[in-house]
Amino acid sequence: xxxxxxxxxxxxxxxxxxxxxxxxxxxxxxxxxxxxxxxxxxxxxxxxxxxxxxxxxxxxxxxxxxxxxxxxxxxxxxxxxxxxxxxxxxxxxxxxxxxxxxxxxxxxxxxxxxxxxxxxxxxxxxxxxxxxxxxxxxxxxxxxxxxxxxxxxxxxxxxxxxxxxxxxxxxxxxxxxxxxxxxxxxxxxxxxxxxxxxxxxxxxxxxxxxxxxxxxxxxxxxxxxxxxxxxxxxxxxxxxxxxxxxxxxxxxxxxxxxxxxxxxxxxxxxxxxxxxxxxxxxxxxxxxxxxxxxxxxxxxxxxxxxxxxxxxxxxxxxxxxxxxxxxxxxxxxxxxxxxxxxxxxxxxxxxxxxxxxxxxxxxxxxxxxxxxxx
Ligand SMILES: *Cc1c(COP(=O)(O)O)cnc(C)c1O
Numbered sequence: 388x389x390x391x392x393x394x395x396x397x398x399x400x401x402x403x404x405x406x407x408x409x410x411x412x413x414x415x416x417x418x419x420x421x422x423x424x425x426x427x428x429x430x431x432x433x434x435x436x437x438x439x440x441x442x443x444x445x446x447x448x449x450x451x452x453x454x455x456x457x458x459x460x461x462x463x464x465x466x467x468x469x470x471x472x473x474x475x476x477x478x479x480x481x482x483x484x485x486x487x488x489x490x491x492x493x494x495x496x497x498x499x500x501x502x503x504x505x506x507x508x509x510x511x512x513x514x515x516x517x518x519x520x521x522x523x524x525x526x527x528x529x530x531x532x533x534x535x536x537x538x539x540x541x542x543x544x545x546x547x548x549x550x551x552x553x554x555x556x557x558x559x560x561x562x563x564x565x566x567x568x569x570x571x572x573x574x575x576x577x578x579x580x581x582x583x584x585x586x587x588x589x590x591x592x593x594x595x596x597x598x599x600x601x602x603x604x605x606x607x608x609x610x611x612x613x614x615x616x617x618x619x620x621x622x623x624x625x626x627x628x629x630x631x632x633x634x635x636x637x638x639x640x641x642x643x644x645x646x647x648x649x650x651x652x653x654x655x656x657x658x659x660x661x662x663x664x665x666x667x668x669x670x671x672x673x674x675x676x677x678x679x680x681x682x683x684x685x686x687x688x689x690x691x692x693x694x695x696x697x698x699x700x701x702x703x704x705x706x707x708x709x710x711x712x713x714x715x716x717x718x719x720x721x722x723x724x725x726x727x728x729x730x731x732x733x734x735x736x737x738x739x740x741x742x743x744x745x746x747x748x749x750x751x752x753x754x755x756x757x758x759x760x761x
Pocket of ligand 1: 461488560580
């Protein structure tokens with residue numbers, strides 16, 4: 388079955404009790420059990436999960452080609468659970484361009500749990516060699532990465548990780564399963580912030596981990612962490628993500644087409660030092676992205692000539708783009724990424740991150756061109 392068809396139907400069986408075509412939201416926190424606590428209906432308490440969340444998990448596992456999936460209260464909760472599921476004292480090697488919150492998890496929290504974080508450039512042979520020498524339990528990559536839109540060859544990286552005795556986790560938030568299938572390329576686990584494209588409407592916080600068949604132990608560990616922390620996706624949040632999924636394929640097509648149009652229109656603009664978008668033929672990861680993705684995604688980063696001041700001034704002149712963090716919603720957003728990351732930011736000072744929405748590309752380009760003109 389094609390992805391476009393699967394995404395409309397995954398986890399979408401009619402309600403077995405009412406025949407409802409839309410899924411039910413089950414708010415119950417507790418479920419009737421037998422006299423000795425026997426789980427008569429397959430579940431006991433909501434901290435283990437809930438029926439609406441289970442539907443979402445079935446859908447996410449199917450769409451990423453995984454053996455199982457766990458939904459979480461946020462992408463950050465999913466990332467935390469994955470790290471806590473590793474053996475005590477584990478080393479994790481992260482790609483150097485990385486979502487800020489996960490960099491903080493690695494840098495600040497992993498050592499508190501007895502672990503160690505290393506940061507390398509997985510797109511380079513030197514970086515992969517350094518990772519292989521680290522004796523890590525897990526390699527962690529985003530591709531495309533945040534906020535520089537770097538591309539890493541996933542098939543090559545999975546081979547290198549496994550040869551080094553490490554698992555490979557891929558943060559697939561920017562690509563979504565509509566554009567990239569990391570498990571089919573050899574990854575062991577995929578992370579999604581469902582807050583972004585999967586929810587798709589800037590109105591739900593959520594996360595997920597999708598596991599390959601060979602990563603059952605990691606999946607069981609992450610499930611135990613989730614149970615302990617209560618980091619489940621609520622019934623309503625699960626329902627919103629399920630609802631968002633139905634249009635994912637259509638939305639990603641428009642996000643990609645608009646982002647490509649914006650990148651082409653701004654490429655070479657005299658007010659810009661660089662347009663970062665893997666769909667541009669001059670992007671160093673273009674060939675790999677073209678091979679491992681079905682589209683280049685909806686995020687474009689601009690490096691504004693003149694540094695921080697000029698960059699913030701361009702953001703201030705935008706009218707159609709909303710100045711807000713996050714990404715993946717129907718509306719176009721812009722943020723001066725270093726300001727949003729705050730102290731210790733790794734984003735360059737001149738970088739504006741654009742989440743290209745579903746508006747007409749001509750209107751988006753016109754707004755950007757006017758803002759760049761001053
Ligand atoms: C937003 C984001 C996260 C964190 O997800 P939350 O749902 O905000 O906790 C992780 N990775 C990437 C790439 C993100 O964009």
